[in-house]
Amino acid sequence: MxxxxxxxxxxxxxxxxxxxxxxxxxxxIGGNTYQHNRVNQWTTNVVEQCLSQLSKLGKPFKYIVTCxxxxxxxxxxQTANACFWDNTTDGSCAVRWENKSMYCIVTVFGLAI
Amino acid sequence: MTGTEDTQTSYEGSFGAKEAExxxxxxxxxxxxxxxxxxxxxxxxxxxxxxxxxSDLCKLGKQYKYIVTCxxxxxxxxxxxxxxxxxxxxxxxxxxxVKWENRTMYCIVxxxxxxxx
Numbered sequence: 001m002x003x004x005x006x007x008x009x010x011x012x013x014x015x016x017x018x019x020x021x022x023x024x025x026x027x028x029i030g031g032n033t034y035q036h037n038r039v040n041q042w043t044t045n046v047v048e049q050c051l052s053q054l055s056k057l058g059k060p061f062k063y064i065v066t067c068x069x070x071x072x073x074x075x076x077x078q079t080a081n082a083c084f085w086d087n088t089t090d091g092s093c094a095v096r097w098e099n100k101s102m103y104c105i106v107t108v109f110g111l112a113i
Numbered sequence: 114m115t116g117t118e119d120t121q122t123s124y125e126g127s128f129g130a131k132e133a134e135x136x137x138x139x140x141x142x143x144x145x146x147x148x149x150x151x152x153x154x155x156x157x158x159x160x161x162x163x164x165x166x167x168s169d170l171c172k173l174g175k176q177y178k179y180i181v182t183c184x185x186x187x188x189x190x191x192x193x194x195x196x197x198x199x200x201x202x203x204x205x206x207x208x209x210x211v212k213w214e215n216r217t218m219y220c221i222v223x224x225x226x227x228x229x230x
Contacts, residue, residue: 043196075189082163
């Protein structure tokens with residue numbers, strides 16, 4: 001039983017991270033319309049909030065958070081990631097969010113120290 | 114020559130960012146340099162860019178884990194904004210972001226290197 005608990009504290013838990021991302025995005029841009037002069041502030045807020053919540057988890061991980069916000073006007077967007085890491089301890093979580101005027105894609109990478 | 118190809122780069126951290134930049138530029142130029150945005154091919158392009166970047170980065174033989182992200186977007190006037198934030202060892206880890214464009218598309222590639230040593 002003790003061993004199982006310890007594992008939870010040192011592994012990358014996708015559901016937990018996904019929840020943090022969704023909350024950050026909703027809090028920052030939920031209900032807003034794409035605005036060119038505010039989007040800079042939005043992406044910054046999303047990544048900062050995510051990172052701050054992730055570091056509060058207190059796990060022995062380094063984190064990288066990326067956020068892309070794109071206006072909906074019919075343009076095509078393709079994003080992809082490749083990682084060279086330790087498959088047993090590291091992980092990632094990507095969340096795609098949208099509303100009427102924009103798409104927001106947030107990816108969190110967690111690498112065990 | 115069809116259209117111009119421009120790049121801009123930003124660095125952070127103490128890892129060999131210049132080397133990473135050169136690897137990324139070669140990879141992007143070789144894959145989409147001179148191509149027009151094509152929604153049927155873009156999937157293959159991003160995969161090819163990433164594979165080549167990761168493989169060349171590993172060949173550097175340094176003690177790092179790597180994360181490479183690539184976004185390709187069509188030029189239609191839509192606004193696109195990307196941001197990254199990292200929680201790492203500021204002395205050893207680093208990143209490099211390369212923004213590339215041609216007549217019909219933008220390509221943004223970010224390399225993050227995290228020290229294992």
